[in-house]
Amino acid sequence: MNFSRGMAFFHTPSRLGARLSLSFAALLAVTAAAWTPLGAQAAAPAELKLDYAYYSPESLVIKRNGWLEQEVAADHTQVKWVLSLGSNRALEYLNSGAIDIGSTAGLAAVLGRANGNPIRTVYIYSRPEWTALVVRKDSSLKTLADLKGKKIAATKGTDPFLFTLRALHTAGLSRDDVELVNLQHPDGRTALANGQVDAWAGLDPHMAAAQIEDGARLLYRNVDFNTYGFLNAREDFIHEHPETLAHVLKVYERARVWIAEHPDETAKIVAEESKLPLAVAKLQLSRNDFSHPQPGPQQIEALKAAAPILLQEQLVKPGTDLNQVIDALVDVKFAQPVIASADGKQATQKE
Known part of the structure; x- marks a missing residue:
């Protein structure tokens, strides 16, 4: 839109x-x-x-x-x-x-x-719709199921963190199936860009910046989970x-x-x-x-x-x-x- x-x-x-x-x-x-x-x-x-x-x-x-x-x-x-x-x-x-x-x-x-x-x-x-699960533009991850065993940056206690948990549940996964890395939103973007995590629970405007400036890709979107x-x-x-x-x-x-x-x-x-x-x-x-x-x-x-x-x-x-x-x-x-x-x-x- x-x-x-x-x-x-x-x-x-x-x-x-x-x-x-x-x-x-x-x-x-x-x-x-x-x-x-x-x-x-x-x-x-x-x-x-x-x-x-x-x-x-x-x-x-x-x-x-x-x-x-x-x-x-x-x-x-x-x-x-x-x-x-x-x-x-x-x-x-x-x-x-x-x-x-x-x-x-x-x-x-x-x-x-x-x-x-x-x-x-x-x-x-x-x-x-301020949060989604974000991956690098060259990431091989294509689906939520691909996140099993991967590192995801997410700020604990925020909508992106809770969005991530709900998203994982739709794929039959829980937080025990991934490694959640507790980083503030801007630090999560940096960690994704540097390859320190495989995915990031983004939050605008940092998520929009990652898309425009880094070419980051939204792996999973669900406006109802926002x-x-x-x-x-x-x-x-x-x-x-x-x-x-x-x-x-x-x-x-x-x-x-x-x-x-x-x-x-x-x-x-x-x-x-x-x-x-x-x-x-x-x-x-x-x-x-x-x-x-x-x-x-x-x-x-x-x-x-x-x-x-x-x-x-x-x-x-x-x-x-x-x-x-x-x-x-x-x-x-x-x-x-x-x-x-x-x-x-x-x-x-x-x-």
């Missing part, structure tokens, strides 16, 4: 948003009331800590344009940006409190919550600063709409931030669908279909009720008023 075609799938303003009469400020108050004790006033934090990631185009657009700093300026909140190189890093930062809000893949977020990470998913930043891009917030932050969370979601929604209207500028930002060629950024963006920002049944269903791999591969405690974990993780209510307000504004502007 080319970049322009990918953008064609972008969601047009919903009728629901156009019909809503509540202002964004009123909706913000409703959201805050859900988490603020009766009679209490939620104070804005002195510092807001969140991540940016090369696999999350919205985060790069927001950071580049300074939109979040503008949004929280009246609250005298300082914004601290932290780079996440993968879901595993974002989850570590969330668990330790180094960040309040972080970007991960969906199944990685389930793994984190199942193992005690106190997070909830509050927004969907994209539906990507889980959604989740924006997660720590539960204590949600409870203590619901209005600040709403401000973050507002700028994420602004960025999502802006990306559809400015595909070339978006590609330039992604390329400059990741220090990769423009063609790489365009290939990455062509594999992203930004049309479903609202967390809900679609993501819950996809995660429940994917979750058994976590038990099968003993990545969570035996007996863990993963359906319960997923239901607790995906929180639908925070994004609803923000998306509805943005849709309403777009509908009004078009009338």
